[in-house]
Amino acid sequence: MGLTGGIGSGKSAVSARLAEHGAVVVDADKLARDVVAPGTPGLAAVAEAFGPGVLLPDGGLDRAALGQIVFADPAARRRLEGITHPLIRDETARRFAAPVPDAIVVHDIPLLVEAGMGEGYDLVVVVEAPRQLRLERLASRGLPRDQAEARMATQADDAARRAVADVLLDNSGDLTGLYAQVDALWHDLVARRDAGPGTDAPL
Ligand SMILES: CC(C)(COP(=O)(O)OP(=O)(O)OC[C@H]1O[C@@H](n2cnc3c(N)ncnc32)[C@H](O)[C@@H]1O)[C@@H](O)C(=O)NCCC(=O)NCCS
Ligand SMILES: Nc1ncnc2c1ncn2[C@@H]1O[C@H](COP(=O)(O)OP(=O)(O)OP(=O)(O)O)[C@@H](O)[C@H]1O
Secondary structure (H helix, E strand, O other), rough: OEOOOOOOOOOOHHHHHHHHHEEEEEEEEHHHHHOOOOHHHHHHHHHHHOHHHHHHOOOOOOOOHHHHHHOOHHHHHHHHHHHHHHHHHHHHHHHHHOOOOOOEEEEEOOOOOOOHHHHHHOOEEEOOOHHHHHHHHHHHHHOOOOHHHHHHHHHHHHHHHHHHHOOEEEOOOHHHHHHHHHHHHHHHHHHHHHHOOOOOOOO
16 A cells, blocks of 8 residues: 655654554655665765765764755755665665565555656555645644745645545544544455455445
């Protein structure tokens, strides 16, 4: 299953709840961090492309500095994605090559729609919340409004995400309301799995 949504929509909250139920979560944001961890070829390639200004004194990646650059400059963002996306794809394939019997695997991918990956999943789940609420939630997570808006401007809009969605989760209320929808989704995912391959169990 593919899970996506705009920045601050609540993907992490949804995938954490699904993981509590027993889903195997493949988190693209986490993989994106792992491929540029200290000592990796990914970090070396990013430093080569963007210069020493994107490194912290300890040699690790200065994510805030790199974020300021790439979300203000589409060419720089494409250059970064040109380095990280193939590494993320390879790392996903390496870690999740062996299928786990009966596992329900959730691919949490912020850029699923932007990358045209909607066709690659048996089911696409999109989590949505109003823009203003997302900005407020991101601010309380420490991401300034102007930076959150800059990221939103580079991402697909709600209409484009809805166009590929099989299931929409509404995160305009509290977490209890979100979890109730996720729990119902989990129930359906289990039913689909238990119906076996080839059967298109209704959701
Ligand atoms: C620019 C970086 C260093 C900023 O790091 P930071 O810790 O501030 O943000 P983090 O990685 O936690 O991402 C938070 C959110 O930003 C948004 N975002 C991240 N990268 C992108 C991007 N290339 N395009 C649009 N939105 C993005 C997503 O909604 C994501 O969930 C980092 O986002 C990055 O390396 N991005 C390139 C890799 C990538 O495309 N990741 C997205 C998942 S594949
Ligand atoms: N229903 C909710 N009520 C209150 N706060 C929420 C709710 N859903 C999510 N949040 C908070 O809003 C912030 C954004 O949510 P979350 O991190 O799950 O979004 P995300 O889609 O994973 O964002 P990103 O694109 O940055 O990875 C988090 O701090 C989260 O705790």
